[in-house]
Amino acid sequence: MALSNNVIGAINFVAMLLSIPIIGAGIWLGNEPDNSCVKILQWPVIILGVLILVVALAGFIGAFWRIPWLLILYLIAMLALIILLACLVVLIYMVTIRGSGHVEPNRAYLEYDLNDFSGWLRRRVRSSFKWDRIKACLSTTNMCAELNQRYRMAQDFFNARINPIQSGCCKPPTQCGYTFINPTYWISPINTAADMDCLQWSNDQNQLCYNCDSCKAGLLANIKEEWRKADIILLITLVALICVYVVGCCAFRNAKTEDIFRKYKQGYT
Template structure:
């Protein structure tokens, strides 16, 4: 029984370590400039990681001092948390699977169309009543102002691999509009702009830029997709390890109970 309990305690330490990349992924997502403006999806990953941390510590205490009630509580809660993590992963994969990007001739970056993203992202992020607050929040960040110090010439800018939020985007007019480059956030109006409404929504006012453009919304979704895809890599690894730890922990718990019953049976015959 001591061997099974020690194994379960070690496994719970591994589960505790698994909570670290989950929490770190959540904090990294929440710290991104675009996620700071979207409160809907900022903290679920962090909260889930903290719950895994607390539950794994509970399992360690239960295994080390063999508190059967705590171990049962740990196994029940960990099963729920693993299920929630898997649901989150599947959901994130489904809603970020469509990619609204397209190639732009002569550019090192891609631009984005809002119609190319999943309906859930469009309906709950950029088409929601919260877009006015999101737009104002984005305008207050340094997402666009950083471009002017990073790119000193048109050739550098057009060959650069800038983020979807900047390239699609919020910081410049769409390439199809035919605006002439002055600097990354200052463009000269063409004589005959295309009929795309974004071409008329662009403003050289540094507080306006293209934050009212449909392409800005598409760039935001492109950024979210890119960030969640990166975070999913660490979450998938954590989920695989947690599932392995949970299965082995269940076996160890069952063996401990069997050993305990066998010991009581022997005492009864002694």
């Protein structure tokens, strides 16, 4: 029984360690400027990681002090958390499976269309109330101002691989035919009817294309890239947790079997 409890304790210690990448993924998302403005995924990930840490700690204590009811509670709670983590992994994959940039002639950077993304993600940014808050947050960053410092010539800017938010929020859509002055100042559009965003563009450095659908699409494209990276971490951790849980269940069953035989022998003698 003591050996089995030691094994269970060691397994729960590993489960505690596996909560760290989950919490870390949530903290990393929270530190990214776009995710810190949207605030959708980071807190559920952090909370789930903390819950796994607490439940694994409870299992470790139950094994160390040989508290059967605490071990049973651990097995039930950890199974529920594994299911929740699996659902989260699937959800992230499903909502990020759509949405990619398209190429424009003579441009290295990509353009983004809001309708290319999943409806679930679009609903996070389409509400004017939600977008006003997100827009105010994005406008406080220096992501657009830094383009002016980095690119002076039009061709250098056209050949640049800027990120999706910069492409969608800091410049007008390419199809509008604006003339480049600097990365955040454009004049003389050729075709303002090409897209509603062509009319939304403003040379006011506090406005730019923050009111454009292309800005919302660029934000979602950036979020998609970051969420997919986080999803890989969560998937690897999920597989490891499942393996740890299965081994823990086997160890607990063996411990119970040993306990039954020990009591049987004591009764027999």
